[in-house]
Amino acid sequence: MPLSIFGFQALWSPYLIGVIIFLTVVYFLVTVVWRKDFKVSEPLKRSEAIYFVLAMILIYVIKGSPIDLMSHIMFTYHMVQMAFLLLLIPMLLIKGIPWWVWKVVVEAPVVRNVFKIFAKPVVAIFVFALMFSIYHIPLVFDTIKLDETLHGLFTFVLFLSAFFMNWPLIHDVKGQPQMKGLYKIGYIIANAIVITPACALIIFNPDPMYATYTDGETWLKAMELCVPISTLSGLTLSGPEIFNSLSPIRDQQMGGVLMKIIQEIIFAVVLYKVFIRWWREEKSNEDTITENALKEFQARKQSQQY
Structure with missing residues (x-):
């Protein structure tokens, strides 16, 4: 059965x-037009613009394209969606x-305190592993998938935990650890290792x-997260198996x-x-140390000659 039965809105999230x-x-606007309003700023680098645009494109691909609809039909698509949302974006x-x-x-009054706690490497890893594991507990997972508010809130918190997990590894903010x-x-x-x-x-x-x-009944209820209720009410669907050639256990694996x-x-x-x-x-530091040691040796040798 084609996915087009769910309508344009469900497929492409306008x-x-x-x-x-x-x-x-x-x-x-912030990084180019309003840049001079910041006390400290630099011209926007091409690499930075590319990274941001790629992030926006990827967010749409996994949350706005038919991939998002398929993530509610097949667990395989859900996990692929989670991988990119939590690890790459x-x-x-x-x-x-x-x-x-x-x-x-990060230096704003309230945000500063949040970063001091959750951006610490040990805390960041622990919180992310905990949130990821809790999210995929069957009872929690099914409950969240049946409530739009809970689903949005938990996904946002999970994304924040992933952000803090990546922050110590990636950031280059001057003055930050x-x-x-x-x-x-x-x-x-x-x-x-933590999500293994x-x-x-x-x-x-x-x-x-x-x-x-x-x-089938639970799945139809969960589909309301991405398909308008008015559209679902006009369809006769037994379950996700009509769109999925894999058995549930193979899909899960x-x-x-x-x-x-x-x-x-x-x-x-x-x-x-x-x-x-x-x-x-390390190579640069090694060369610097060697060069300084050589200069010190030559200076000492010259002083001994005099």
């Missing part, structure tokens, strides 16, 4: 397009927004875990596996970049 265009316009936003804009944000290269490598490895138990439970569970992907694969790919790229940067810094 309201989200408007929000993304608005945010993009505000971004360029926060990185793009942190890198896309200039450091001098972030500096104003910075992790050393070697610590970043350990941090990336720890991040790769939740993914393993999803992958190796012998039975389907979520009623919103297996029970595929989702867990893809989540881990995407995570490993993203973190492998970040780990490579962090390692190269750390190696270059």
